[in-house]
Amino acid sequence: MKGLTSNEKNRVLNSMAELVASEKVTILKANKIDLDSYSGKDIAMYDRLKVDDAKVDGMILSLEQLIADIDPIGKELYSFTHENGLKMTNKTAPFGTVLIIYESRPDVTVEAAGIAFKSGNKILLKGGKESLNSNLKIVELWHKALSENNISTDWVEYLNYNRTETQEFLTKPTQKIDLVVPRGGEKLITFVKQNATCPVIVSGRGNNFIYVDTEADLEMALKVIINAKASKISACNALDKVLINHNLINKEAFTKSLINKLVEHKVEILGDDDLSKFEKVSAFKDPNIWFKEFLDYKIVLGFVDSLDEVILKINTYAGGHSAVIITKNDETANLFMESVDSAAVYQNASTRFTDGGQFGLGGELAISTDKLHHRGPMGLQHLVTNKWYIYGNGQIR
Known part of the structure; x- marks a missing residue:
């Protein structure tokens, strides 16, 4: 399809923002059908599925921010004039067609599709069956926004496929796909990676760690850990593991305070051999639990002897998403942040900030959580590839 101008894209996004606002009630009604039909016991899935007034307002805000943001297409990245007179320029360009496969979250149908659209891509959306009514209503609004501006509805397409049909489409797509973005749990990501025949950007696996250093502000540590774990357990930036230095002054008192705070927030606590001796902590038997992202009211606590052990443990088990050190020592923090292999590394702040x-x-x-083609939160300016433009007057090599 012929590319759209910035003005055309912004007009569609503006129409979409107005439609989402005016159709809030119908979106909530469609979502209620999905909620009432959901029979699973996955609390993270249910939390992501639910749309309320705040989520609709978030959809509108994301569209308004996209309108205000600079168009990412056609930005000059590099230019060079060859000694023979050839003028060479490298510019940002759309991928072409982006397939977004996601579970449960109807807001993705607005936010992610909006980002893909403004960055010049045709969007294919494949949501989960649990959010079908919500997604179809929102896609209906996309088509209305496109039609109002005399632009083909082919720019946004919803794939109402079951698992078998999705697998077949990934393996043998009936149209050219340039990029697939799976948003969901590890099973979804694995399914897409095993079947897709085009590049895949791995998104969403957390298993995030916080390390409490010997020079930590312990009140701060409690506050940060509770926020990272309990404020939104369905988010991929939620906390799963806490490592506490054995040499921490008041280690026993701090650990007991942390356990009590977590219990107050109804978090189930699992511990290594030393930590499981504390009351209200259950011992775990499978060491592979260090690999697990919970998306639930569960957490693993463990003691460590050194910063080197912390770095090794995080780099071995974490999902490459977010890692935190709680310390007053900036030199220790810098060593941690430079050595830990995660997309986002923090000193003295909650993992919950890893968000576009x-x-x-x-x-x-x-x-x-990939290192190609971009790492961490992917916003509008990141969903681009590049293209070379070479201008000559008959040069040959």
Whole structure:
């Protein structure tokens, strides 16, 4: 399809924002059908599925931010004039067609699709069956926004496929796909990676760690850990593991305070051999639990002897998403942040900030834990590839 101008894209996004606002009640009604039909016991899935007034307002805000943001297409990245007179320029360009496969979250149908659209891509959406009514209503609004501006509805397409049909489409797509972005749990990501025949950006796996150093502010540590674990357990930036230095002054008192705070927030606590001796902590038997992202009211606590052990443990088990050190020692923090292999590393702050909106990107397409082609929250300016433009007057080599 012929590319759209910035003005055309912004007009569609503006129409979409107005339609989402005016159709809030119908979106909530469609979502209620999905909620009433959901029979699973996955509390994270249910939390992501639910749409309320605040989520609709978030959809509208993401569209308004996209309108205000600079168009990412056609930005000059590099230029060079060859000694023979050839003028060479490298510019940002759309991928082409982006397939977004996601579970449960109807807001993705607005936010991620909006980012993909403004970055010049045709969007294919494949949501989960649990959010079908919500997604179809929102896609209906996308088509209305496109039609109001005399632009083909082919720019946004919803794939109402079951698992077998999705697998077949990934393996043998009936149209050209340039990029697939799976947003969901590890099973979904594995399914897409095993079947897709085009590049895949891995998004969403957390298993995030916080390390409490010997020079930590312990009140701060409690506050940060509770926020990271309990404020939104369905988010991929939620906390799963806490490592406490054995040499921490008041280690026993701090650990007991942390356990009590977690219990107050109804968090189930699992511990290594030393930590499981504390009351209200259950011992775990399978060491592979260090690999697990919970998306639930569960957490693992463990003691460590050194910063080297912390770095090794995080780099071995974590999902490459977010890792935190709680310490007053900036030199220790810098060593931790430079050595830990995660997309986002923090000193003295909650993992819950790893988010496109919180990072000043507006919305986000995904949070990539890959190192290619972009790492961490992917906003509008990241969903681009590049293209070379060479201007000559008959040069040959």
